[in-house]
Amino acid sequence: MPEGHTLHRLARLHRRRYVGAPVEVSSPQGRFSTEAAVIDGHVMTAAEAFGKHLFHYYGSQGIVHVHLGLYGTFTEYPLPVAEPVGQVRMRLVGRTHWTDLRGPNRCELLTPPQAEALIARLGPDPLRDDADPQEAWERISRSRAPLAGLLMDQSVIAGVGNVYRAEVLYRQRIDPMLPGRSLSRRRWDALWADLRQLMREGVRLGRIDTVEPEHRPEVMGRAPRRDRHGGEVYVYRRTHKPCLVCGTPVAQTKLAGRNLYWCPTCQPTE
Incomplete structure (x- = not known):
């Protein structure tokens, strides 16, 4: 989607x-x-x-x-x-x-x-100038549901899909199963800012790129990603492949009927 x-x-x-x-x-x-x-x-x-x-x-x-x-x-x-x-x-x-x-x-x-x-009925859209992240924070900070599920709930945040939720959680080193109410305000502010930056780059480039410059294929000497979604990512659709940072095989599970990807080492259980 x-x-x-x-x-x-x-x-x-x-x-x-x-x-x-x-x-x-x-x-x-x-x-x-x-x-x-x-x-x-x-x-x-x-x-x-x-x-x-x-x-x-x-x-x-x-x-x-x-x-x-x-x-x-x-x-x-x-x-x-x-x-x-x-x-x-x-x-x-x-x-x-x-x-x-x-x-x-x-x-x-x-x-x-x-x-x-x-x-x-929609949550704040990170790509809109009128978005108020406080609205999303109030929903998240009261919820026992996993953060990975809340990020995909369009009534919490509008516009985030499977790729952005997996990648922003990895970039912020957050356990995807962390209950929303266990997320600190500091980490929420950092997550929202990162999400806005990533999605604005998506608008500019027309693809989802989430890796830092030091993890680009030409820097690491690895083959570019081949996927219809395009762009370079850390964990999305990289099941069992080594994490670009620590080498741990990327994990996959189902959450609310959708595939969820993360690195067990970089995103440890909290």
Whole structure:
């Protein structure tokens, strides 16, 4: 599932290509046809991301909410427009580019109160300037649940997925099973700051890179990582491979149905 940096990159791209001018909106697949007809030809006034959610604003006509889920993808092309390929849920056509959306978990037209209610259910997004880390801290500091699970809870922090949670916990040398209420405020502040920095780099680069310069492949003399997620990481999907810092085999387990990765030596049980 795409993590928050991907949605913020999409929002930035769609602001540049579509905001401020009328947009042709259609649903070649047909599942979004009624909603598309409402906004077709209207001006997109804003495009924003909140966590893993993307919102296209069309003034009084409503707000398109997209959640990509596991299989959703946006594909972007310069004009001219071509015939649809596959199951295109929503197509946008602007002044210079066109975009197709396929396979999203959600693609719906919301009223402003509905969009506000959805956003209100989300925790602070580290990529947004209006994010208040205090909100997340209050939830975490009262919880007995493992920190690794809390970081993936979108009502606690919005936008963090499996890669960022594994990597930030490793970088902060925190046991992923540490109960939230056992985390000190000092360590929480450091974790939040690191998360913001990592995710902003994700927006800038378009991939998740989490290793320090001294642990880059060219410095360590190791082969670059080969993975569809791209980027260099410490523990994510490195099960049984040696930790880049201490050499201990990276461990893996299941937590809330998702794979969790960590180094037992660098992140000892507390």
